[in-house]
Amino acid sequence: MDLKSKIHTDRLPKHIAIIMDGNGRWAKQKGKLRVFGHEKGAKAVKQVVEGCAELDVKNLTLYAFSTENWNRPKLEVQTLMKLLISSLKKEIKTLHDNHIKLNAIGNLKALPTKVYNELLDVIEITKNNSKRTLTLALSYGSREELTNAVKQISIKVKNNIISPEKIDELIINQHLYTQNLPDVDLLIRTGGEQRISNFLLWQIAYTELYFTNVFWPDFTKQHLYDAIINYQKRERRFGKTSEQLS
């Protein structure tokens, strides 16, 4: 049965974020190199991007490469970077067809020049697609993002642009890479681990977490629907009581 029909379209998450984990283990299970898992993983990305667009989920954020991932074997890092360039080039039509604007968060300057330039090109090419946003977290680490925000705010305090008493959640939000995105409603992690791995620590304060054992390369639209159905069964109280909500 297609799970899509079970989704309440009036209560969709506005922002889904995904930790795409399990590429390496998926490949190993098949007796293949880890990079094969990443290649298959890129195909799963396309499925999920299209799945979110079909449902009209406005914001999708994918953890594609963390600050810690730079420590992986050189060949794996190189393959991931090549895969990024080829996927970006290949999927411009998918982005246009689905009215998706590309966005990126992270320490983008740390990316190889070719990747950085391709990324900026596709961001520019898709900037007028106004229905949906796909954000790639690249060379992203939440602690790095927060450290960076603290530095920027400190400089503004030093230059009398902000007074310390005026610093509030809104100001902190405005200094994060995600400043233009709404809070995450649903965070999905594939691959069986139940941790956050330095992803959007500030932004997930009230996010619903969904963990699945499915390895990312096997993740399909049906798995996405499953996660959304599970999300829609939850009561989001944001610190209030059930009675207050009803």
Ligand code: FPP
């Ligand atoms: C985690 O699996 C996955 C990554 C570090 C990279 C994610 C990249 C892709 C899905 C492909 C390209 C992305 C785009 C946006 C086109 P892992 O290698 O940590 O798996 P393991 O935990 O089984 O070792």
